[in-house]
Amino acid sequence: MTNAKSVGMRKTARLALVSLVLSGAAMGMTACQSDKDVDITKLGFESESPEMLYNQGLANMKAGNLLEAARKFDAIDRQNPFTEWGRKALVMSTFTKYRLGRNDDAVAAGNRYLNQYPSSQDSAYVQYLVGLAYSKQIADVTQDQKAATNTISAMSKVVNDYPNSEYVEDAQTKIRFARDQLAGKEMQIGRYYLERKEYLAAIQRFRTVVETYSNTNQVEESLARLTEAYFAMGIVEEAQTAAAVLGRNYPDSQWYADSYKLLKGSGVEPRENKGSWISRAASKIVGA
Known part of the structure; x- marks a missing residue:
């Protein structure tokens, strides 16, 4: 029991x-x-088909709702990788992130696309978007210019890898701007050394502008600064050459007027020494 x-x-x-x-x-x-x-959807999952999500993303873009559009495209990319819808969504994801100002995210998405689909019909466009995202991050010349360097690299790929694309012309414009920024950075540092009377260090910076960035807007001033720095060191012949090259390329420039006045005040005039590095570099200067 x-x-x-x-x-x-x-x-x-x-x-x-x-x-x-x-x-x-x-x-x-x-x-x-x-x-x-x-x-x-808050868990990061969308139940609709990739085609429907893509169309919803386009509709949101048209309505100006880029955040929602980006979310739709990201969902396709996440849930349908390595499919045609996933490929198209990754293009649009790169674009919407660029338009939203999320430039680092746009670069990451664009580079991922280019790694996965290097020869696709949209590769030129995505490479261009990557370049645009970098160019939007270019800072004032007083700050680091890594974004300018990245812009040149990305846009050069547009020009070199997709020479027949419709993006080449603007890519070249962005490259010129970025190069001018890099030259401006060199000028900023050079002027700093010049003010401290560290003439050799200053000359090296101005020389970089003349030799490496000869087609930028900074060349004019760099030649005037070379005249000033060489003259201050007593290397008069190089100062005369810098002024002569400046006068030949920019005869109406205020920088040339100032350089001429500096030399004339000591009884000398601009005169080019054909054996100088300045004279050799002058052949690359626009207008030379």
Whole structure:
């Protein structure tokens, strides 16, 4: 009797436990079903087909809702990688992120696209978007110019790898601007050394502008600064050459007028020494 009673009690206990578990599960399911705030899209999942998501993304773009558009394209990219819809969505994801000002994200998405689809029909456009995203990050010349260097690299790929694309002309414009920024950075540092009378260090910076960035807007001033620095060091012949090259290329420049006045005040005039590095570099200067 005792054993039978004990077995019965254990069965009753198990049934009670099972009932409690099932009751809790049912309550949980009921709570989920009645909770109107549950949204699976917040979990990063979209239930629609990739085609529908893509069209929704385009519709949101047309309505000016770029954040929602980006979310739709990202969902396709995440849920349907390495498919045609995934490829197209990655292009649009790069574009929307660029338009939103999320330039680092645009660069990351664009580079991922180019790694996966290097020869696709949209590769030129995506490479151009990467260049645009870098160019938007170019800072004042007083700051680091890494973005300018990256812009030149990205846009040079547009020019060299896709020479027949419609993006080449603007890519070249962006390259010129970025190069002018890099030259401007050299000028800023050079002027700093010049003010401190560290003439050799200053000359090296101005020389870089003349030799490396000869087609930028900074060359004119760099030649005038070379005249000033060489003259201050007593290397008059190089100062005369810098002024002569400046006068030949920019005869109406105020920089040339100032350089001429500096030399004339000491009884000398601009005169080019054909053996000088300045004279050799002058052949690269626009207008030379």
